[in-house]
Amino acid sequence: MSKRQLAVWLQKAPWTVALARQVWRLGQPKFSAGAVGVVFNEAGCVLLVEHVFHPYAPWGLPGGWVDRHESPAETVRRELHEELGLVVEVGPVLVAETNYPNHLDLAYLCYATGVIGRLSRELLAWEWYNINALPKLQPFHALAITRAIAFRSQTS
Numbered sequence: 001m002s003k004r005q006l007a008v009w010l011q012k013a014p015w016t017v018a019l020a021r022q023v024w025r026l027g028q029p030k031f032s033a034g035a036v037g038v039v040f041n042e043a044g045c046v047l048l049v050e051h052v053f054h055p056y057a058p059w060g061l062p063g064g065w066v067d068r069h070e071s072p073a074e075t076v077r078r079e080l081h082e083e084l085g086l087v088v089e090v091g092p093v094l095v096a097e098t099n100y101p102n103h104l105d106l107a108y109l110c111y112a113t114g115v116i117g118r119l120s121r122e123l124l125a126w127e128w129y130n131i132n133a134l135p136k137l138q139p140f141h142a143l144a145i146t147r148a149i150a151f152r153s154q155t156s
Contacts, residue, residue, distance in 0.1 A: 036063030085117025
């Protein structure tokens with residue numbers, strides 16, 4: 001089964017991801033955390049990736065789960081490199097929320113210091129999106145982008 005076929009199947013049966021998440025949580029610490037990075041290019045477009053395992057809103061910010069003994073900022077740096085081959089400098093926290101029970105999500109403003117070099121197995125595609133033409137996003141990702149835009153306008 002190809003990545004695209006798996007993504008289409010998951011979009012038709014999104015409950016399987018929710019079930020897998022519940023099973024996964026059984027072996028996790030009391031609290032888990034995820035971290036994403038908001039990266040803009042020189043034209044002011046935001047980097048989004050199409051995830052295989054996000055059936056409700058496939059497009060979103062790059063990032064992932066915080067590993068044991070890893071800071072969320074290190075997670076963002078590691079995940080962007082693993083997923084895209086992209087080296088980033090991690091900037092300020094834009095937003096932190098608990099959208100799921102016992103799970104914390106953090107979003108950081110990031111600055112690319114390299115170029116996108118590859119695509120991991122977890123992703124179908126990547127694209128630079130105009131901030132006025134974003135696809136359907138998870139609410140946390142949309143909020144992170146909104147905060148990043150506000151932060152950038154205050155500091156420029």
